[in-house]
Amino acid sequence: MTRLKTLLLCGYCSLALAVAGCQEEKRSAEPPRPVRAVIAKPVALSEEVAQTGEIQATIETDLGFRIDGRVATRNVEVGMDVTKGQLLATLDPNDVQNGVRTAEAEVKRADAEEGLARSGLDRQRTLFDKHFVARARVEEAEVGWRTASARLSVAKTELQSARNKLTYTELRAPDAAIVSAVAVNAGQVVNAGQTAIKLASTHERDAIFNVSERVYTAVPSDVQVEVALLSDPGVKVIGLIRDASPTADPATRTYRVRIRLPDAPPAMTLGATVTGRLVLPGKPLIVLPASALTNEDGKPAVFVVQPSTQELVRKPVMVARYTATQALVESGLAEGDAVVTAGVSKLRPGQKVAYDAAQVAQ
Known part of the structure; x- marks a missing residue:
C-alpha cells in the first residue's frame, strides 16, 4: 500500500513538471507584441504667454506743502484732470504774510541806515580832502558804511525768503496729470513734506504685470509685448520692458514687470485691465502624444524599445508642459529613442515588442 502511494506521488510530480515545462516553453515562444512608436527628436518650440495686468502712469508724484500750516482750501477731487500750474490746495497764509511784512520793514530800516552811513562816508571824505579830519575818521566811516550795506543785503535776502515762503502756501500741479489720491481736507494741520495730493502723469503710461519666476527668467530684456x-x-x-522687480513679492512669489507703452491709445486709461502677450524663445523639447505617458513611482515615464533586444525599458522623464493632446518632454530621453505611444498601461519592462521601423521614421 505504501509503495502504491509512493508511485502515485511520483506520477503527480512528473505530471506537474511536465505542465510547467510546457507553460515555460509557451511563454518563451510568445510572439513579440505589436506596438506603435515614434522616434524621439528634439524640436525648438516657441511658447506664447498671456498675462493680465493694468495700465498705470509712468510717473506718479506725491505732492506736499514745503512748510507747516493749516489747510485753508482744497480745490481738487480724485479723478480730476489738472493742468500745469493749476492751484490744488492752499495753507492759511496769515502767519507767513506777517513774516513778509516784518522782512519788508527790516529792509526799509536797513536801507535807511545804509543811506545814512553812505552820507557820513561822503562827508568825511570831503573833510579829509580839505585836511579838516584825519584819515582814520574816513576809514571809520567806511567801516560803518560797509556794515550797514551788509545789513541791507541780509535784510533783502530775508525778504526774498519770506516771499518765497508765501508761495509755499500754495500747492500747484507741476504738470498735466490726473488726481489719483487726496490725503488732506480744509482745516487739517499738516507738516512740511506730508503727502497731500497724489498725481498720475498723463504723458506716458505703462502696463504692469505680475509674472511667475519661469516667465521672469525666460524673457529677454528686449522682448516685444503686445498689450x-x-x-x-x-x-x-x-x-518694451521698462523695468522689472529684482525680487519676488513675498506673498505671491511673482515678479512685477513694467512695460513701456509708446503712443498708447486714449482708450487705455489709467486703471484699465489689459492682456499682455509675448512669445518666449524655444528650447529643445521632444513632443510626444499624451497617450505615451505612464508613471514610475508617481512620476511621468515612457516605454522605450531597446534596439538591440527589442525589449521595453521604462524611462522616467521631465515634462516641461502639457497641451490638450501632447506632452513636451524636457529631459529623460535621448534623440533617436523609439518611444511607445499606445497601450502603455498593458505593457511591462522587459517585454519583447515589434513595430514598423519604416512607419516610425516617417
Missing part, C-alpha cells in the same frame, strides 16, 4: 485692452482686444499697442 491689448481686455474689454476691446482690437485696441492694442506693442511695448
Whole structure:
C-alpha cells in the first residue's frame, strides 16, 4: 500500500513538471507584441504667454506743502484732470504774510541806515580832502558804511525768503496729470513734506504685470509685448520692458514687470485691465502624444524599445508642459529613442515588442 502511494506521488510530480515545462516553453515562444512608436527628436518650440495686468502712469508724484500750516482750501477731487500750474490746495497764509511784512520793514530800516552811513562816508571824505579830519575818521566811516550795506543785503535776502515762503502756501500741479489720491481736507494741520495730493502723469503710461519666476527668467530684456485692452482686444499697442522687480513679492512669489507703452491709445486709461502677450524663445523639447505617458513611482515615464533586444525599458522623464493632446518632454530621453505611444498601461519592462521601423521614421 505504501509503495502504491509512493508511485502515485511520483506520477503527480512528473505530471506537474511536465505542465510547467510546457507553460515555460509557451511563454518563451510568445510572439513579440505589436506596438506603435515614434522616434524621439528634439524640436525648438516657441511658447506664447498671456498675462493680465493694468495700465498705470509712468510717473506718479506725491505732492506736499514745503512748510507747516493749516489747510485753508482744497480745490481738487480724485479723478480730476489738472493742468500745469493749476492751484490744488492752499495753507492759511496769515502767519507767513506777517513774516513778509516784518522782512519788508527790516529792509526799509536797513536801507535807511545804509543811506545814512553812505552820507557820513561822503562827508568825511570831503573833510579829509580839505585836511579838516584825519584819515582814520574816513576809514571809520567806511567801516560803518560797509556794515550797514551788509545789513541791507541780509535784510533783502530775508525778504526774498519770506516771499518765497508765501508761495509755499500754495500747492500747484507741476504738470498735466490726473488726481489719483487726496490725503488732506480744509482745516487739517499738516507738516512740511506730508503727502497731500497724489498725481498720475498723463504723458506716458505703462502696463504692469505680475509674472511667475519661469516667465521672469525666460524673457529677454528686449522682448516685444503686445498689450491689448481686455474689454476691446482690437485696441492694442506693442511695448518694451521698462523695468522689472529684482525680487519676488513675498506673498505671491511673482515678479512685477513694467512695460513701456509708446503712443498708447486714449482708450487705455489709467486703471484699465489689459492682456499682455509675448512669445518666449524655444528650447529643445521632444513632443510626444499624451497617450505615451505612464508613471514610475508617481512620476511621468515612457516605454522605450531597446534596439538591440527589442525589449521595453521604462524611462522616467521631465515634462516641461502639457497641451490638450501632447506632452513636451524636457529631459529623460535621448534623440533617436523609439518611444511607445499606445497601450502603455498593458505593457511591462522587459517585454519583447515589434513595430514598423519604416512607419516610425516617417
